Amino acid sequence: MKSDGGGGLYDDPVVYDILASPGTAAELDVLDGIVATWAVLEDGPRLWLEPACGTGRCLREWAARGRRAVGFDVSAAMVRHARRRLRRRGQSATAEVLVADMAACGHLLPPGEVDVAYLPDNSFRHLPDDRAALAHLDGMARLLRPGGVHVLGLSLTSPQGEPPDEDVWTASRGGIRVTQVVNYLPPGPDGIGPRLERVISHLVVSRAGVEEHRDHVYDLRTYTPRQWDALLGRSGLQRLACLDRLGTPRAGRDLPYQLEVLARRD
Ligand SMILES: C[S@@+](CC[C@H](N)C(=O)[O-])C[C@H]1O[C@@H](n2cnc3c(N)ncnc32)[C@H](O)[C@@H]1O
Structure with missing residues (x-):
């Protein structure tokens, strides 16, 4: 079995979902505002993607909002749970869930199929090295439609060091x-x-x-700001904006967690 990087934390999706789900609707309202501001999609977003979707809390909410969505996760237990929950709510026709690795996602769907991707809560930092991280970013560049956005949430590390x-x-x-x-x-x-x-x-x-x-x-x-910028600069994605958890521009502030709004380079 492939490792999900959580040391077993993701082996019990019921318990994980109880912790992760509260606040999802408000969080996706923020994402909607970001998409309205930064994506350039004349006919609006058609397909929403959640890499490393876990229990599928975002997929359920997107489906409830009438959106076509795809999620994937490396953990088969998470994917089984997410599918079961969607099926119980009659949302399986709107949202589907696949087993896949973030570092090998570029051929999961036809190129240019995804309008909005959302990878919150430092899940990106499960990728073990630059090679895997770049493979994810380049894969997403392939999957995104021109004008679409990949919103990636992560906490950066101060080069000066941090307390526990x-x-x-x-x-x-x-x-x-x-x-x-x-x-x-x-x-x-x-x-x-x-x-x-x-x-x-x-x-x-x-x-x-x-x-x-x-x-x-x-x-x-971990990524210091410089390491993150260097990695992004080598990838097929570029930064459109750096926002706080509520979607407000960073504007020079040090943020404990930031939403990077990324788009294809071309
Ligand atoms: C912090 S949870 C987030 C789940 C979901 N995005 C959410 O917000 O509720 C991290 C998820 O990343 C998944 N994961 C870890 N490494 C992965 C990889 N290389 N590819 C795909 N999923 C991965 C884990 O199985 C777990 O479900």
């Missing part, structure tokens, strides 16, 4: 309550490697009065 950080997320659905505490250990002399951020996830899953604890450890590749 922590996030805590809690969500509930159908009698299951999930809390996730995530610790991020930055690269550097005490870290795991020169370009790897170590992510340590502790999940508490409570159902029917029983509490289960699960630990997952995985690494995400």
Whole structure:
């Protein structure tokens, strides 16, 4: 089985979806605003693509909005789950899900077929090296229609180094309550490697009065602003805009997370 890079975190799509889904509609409203501003598609977007789609939370929302969508993920468990959820909602004719790798996505669909692609939440940083990252960006350049956009969300690393950080997320659905505490250990002399951020996830899953604890450890590749710019400069995509999580232009600010609006070079 191919690795999904999540150290087992993505092996239980039900639990992952409980954590990931809240706020999806508002997040895709922001994406719609970005597309309205930056894509140049006379007849509007026809096909929406989510690389590394996980449980398909965006696909379900796009389908609910009447859009034709395709998602893919390297994890067969995620793809099975996403298909099942779409089928249950009667959305299978509008949205389809495939097993595929971000680094080999250029021939997944006919060239120029995709109008909007959305790769949020640092999933891009699962790609292990420049070769895989470039293969993804070039693959997307092949798939995008001229005038279409690939909106890629990532956190960059300060070249000066960063302190360890922590996030805590809690969500509930159908009698299951999930809390996730995530610790991020930055690269550097005490870290795991020169370009790897170590992510340590502790999940508490409570159902029917029983509490289960699960630990997952995985690494995400890091990019300083200079490394990201250099990689992008070698790819078939160019930056149209750099925005914050709400779609507001960066305008010189240091952002903890940014949405890169990318388009074909030609
Ligand atoms: C943080 S989750 C995001 C899922 C989804 N995009 C969302 O926002 O809910 C990252 C996903 O990336 C997938 N993934 C990791 N490496 C991948 C690769 N090389 N190609 C395709 N999917 C990959 C994992 O299986 C997982 O579902």
